[in-house]
Amino acid sequence: MNLLLTGHHVDISPSLREYVENKLDRVIRHFDQIIDIAVVLGIEKPSEKDKRQRAEVNLRLKGNIIHLDHYAENLYAAIDGLIDKLDRQVVRHKDKLQDHKRAALKHVSGEMSAGEDRSEGF
Template structure:
């Protein structure tokens, strides 16, 4: 699966990019029709500690899955987003099988 990563207001280092790709590629085993994933990593200019925003959009034929998470670290946000996407994809797969 192709993973497009855009970092807003900062430069993502190689280890973060590798981590995001690895996490999102593990989602493929839950649903085999995923075209690609778009990941937006943003740093909000606030005084809060949870100022890291992670937006993940999975492009699947028929519909797209979008998950937004706000956390202290990008790694935590990506892990939470991946877990949410796994649940959504599992639900979608069960609906398709039920028909």
């Protein structure tokens, strides 16, 4: 798994990099088939009300890409909210992959139970 951490109008300090890596361990623990992760941390243009901190992620899986972003007053709070959203999405994706309730149509229509008689109606 490759991790790309970039900052938009923010310098990425070693402590911030370590914080993001520790938080991403939770996601990796739930689903280990991740190809690469690109995280962008930034500060939006200041408005009259407040400054908004932004955390954004592109997570590439086999056959799927998950893109999420989260805004907060604090950069660490934005990372926490982003990781919560990402964890839910990854668990949902994993459940879809492991869902065996849906059978293929060719198996459903072709199967007959043991007690059925094929010669009915003749």
